[in-house]
Amino acid sequence: MSSPRPLRADAARNRQSLLAAAADEFAERGLDASVADIARRAGVGKGTVFRHFATKDDLLAAIVIDRIDTLNTVGEKLLGAADPGAALLEFLTVAAHQRQQRDLSFLQEAGDLSPEVVRVRAHMFDIVHRLVDRARDYGVVRADVTGADVILLMCAPNYVASYVPDAPPDLWRRYLAIIFDGLRPQSAHPLPHPPPSVL
Amino acid sequence: MSSPRPLRADAARNRQSLLAAAADEFAERGLDASVADIARRAGVGKGTVFRHFATKDDLLAAIVIDRIDTLNTVGEKLLGAADPGAALLEFLTVAAHQRQQRDLSFLQEAGDLSPEVVRVRAHMFDIVHRLVDRARDYGVVRADVTGADVILLMCAPNYVASYVPDAPPDLWRRYLAIIFDGLRPQSAHPLPHPPPSVL
DNA sequence: CCATAAGCGGACCGAGCGGTCATGTTATCG
DNA sequence: CGATAACATGACCGCTCGGTCCGCTTATGG
Numbered sequence: 294m295s296s297p298r299p300l301r302a303d304a305a306r307n308r309q310s311l312l313a314a315a316a317d318e319f320a321e322r323g324l325d326a327s328v329a330d331i332a333r334r335a336g337v338g339k340g341t342v343f344r345h346f347a348t349k350d351d352l353l354a355a356i357v358i359d360r361i362d363t364l365n366t367v368g369e370k371l372l373g374a375a376d377p378g379a380a381l382l383e384f385l386t387v388a389a390h391q392r393q394q395r396d397l398s399f400l401q402e403a404g405d406l407s408p409e410v411v412r413v414r415a416h417m418f419d420i421v422h423r424l425v426d427r428a429r430d431y432g433v434v435r436a437d438v439t440g441a442d443v444i445l446l447m448c449a450p451n452y453v454a455s456y457v458p459d460a461p462p463d464l465w466r467r468y469l470a471i472i473f474d475g476l477r478p479q480s481a482h483p484l485p486h487p488p489p490s491v492l
Numbered sequence: 493m494s495s496p497r498p499l500r501a502d503a504a505r506n507r508q509s510l511l512a513a514a515a516d517e518f519a520e521r522g523l524d525a526s527v528a529d530i531a532r533r534a535g536v537g538k539g540t541v542f543r544h545f546a547t548k549d550d551l552l553a554a555i556v557i558d559r560i561d562t563l564n565t566v567g568e569k570l571l572g573a574a575d576p577g578a579a580l581l582e583f584l585t586v587a588a589h590q591r592q593q594r595d596l597s598f599l600q601e602a603g604d605l606s607p608e609v610v611r612v613r614a615h616m617f618d619i620v621h622r623l624v625d626r627a628r629d630y631g632v633v634r635a636d637v638t639g640a641d642v643i644l645l646m647c648a649p650n651y652v653a654s655y656v657p658d659a660p661p662d663l664w665r666r667y668l669a670i671i672f673d674g675l676r677p678q679s680a681h682p683l684p685h686p687p688p689s690v691l
Numbered sequence: 692c693c694a695t696a697a698g699c700g701g702a703c704c705g706a707g708c709g710g711t712c713a714t715g716t717t718a719t720c721g
Numbered sequence: 722c723g724a725t726a727a728c729a730t731g732a733c734c735g736c737t738c739g740g741t742c743c744g745c746t747t748a749t750g751g
Binding site for chain 3: 500501502503524526527528538539541542546547548
């Protein structure tokens, strides 16, 4: 599984610099941040980027996989929490907090996503489904909402907040709260469209 | 105000073809649809695009202005509706229905937006604020939600629905309903962040 | 300390973009 | 109908992008 030869010391350092720089750059300028800018920010040459990541998408995938993985770890723990409603809200908070400023839209760009991304993403989807099921049984999520709905709504708070020019960094919390209130049974009105089957 | 010379017949035809083609192309491929593709779709040369619209952004602006304008007309009428709650929901439905498939994100790209866009957008913002105020007084929108909140949340349903690969064209209605339920007083929990002041 | 392989850098490439322009075409009107 | 101004066209320009490649540097193990 692990590579037979460990990385050289400087190579390992550069790899970390690159991941950090890329995460920042993607966060600030969206997914069309240029590889050259990322390299400059990391203090390395452009060639070095492609030595570590065969393609720009691979670099993005590495970041995304890391984020989803830590999110999954949080999710697994929350599956055992005492209050399933608070657990779901906490999970969504961590998720939104993680991809700060800009959505990395790792769900998009269908077709050309690596098997590894597909794997961790599927794992995350499963966790969300179970968190939602528990919260629904517990009575804090309305009966007609599915895990797929929550997965889709998960990125909305960051997206919405990104529209205000100099947004305070926690503005997304406000919209997460509003959307979460929409998931509760108390205000539930009949939904005009069935949930999506896939995801 | 109006141009002194009317357009020649063929020029007027091409202009309409271009607007329609651009609207379709932007809807399908987002705002990085190429001018060349738009021209091909409209059945004209690339140079013709720039004869009618000095820049790609101007073309986008023309579409956006038209859409916001018709939305504003609907909004004005709804300001006099009997049921302010239904009026607000109807407005949001029309808004979401209009920018089908993809968000044109006319709020973004701050800085380089034409004065005309700023004008009609400001008008729309005013209408939303009044619709929300009326709905709040009527008791169908929670006390701690502002017009700015609704403006920001307005594009979310389309955004959310755009993530599912082969989404049914009306899926956004489901998420508009959920988000709208989040705006109702029945499920309101305290919001963790103040509303944005601008907009 | 040296030999060597791993790693690095940045000039370079082809593709695609928004936008321009000289040349050819056509609607319009006296 | 003919003169002319308005219009259309697509080759072309400059630019930026993701990705390549080869000559140079440097960490590493014996």
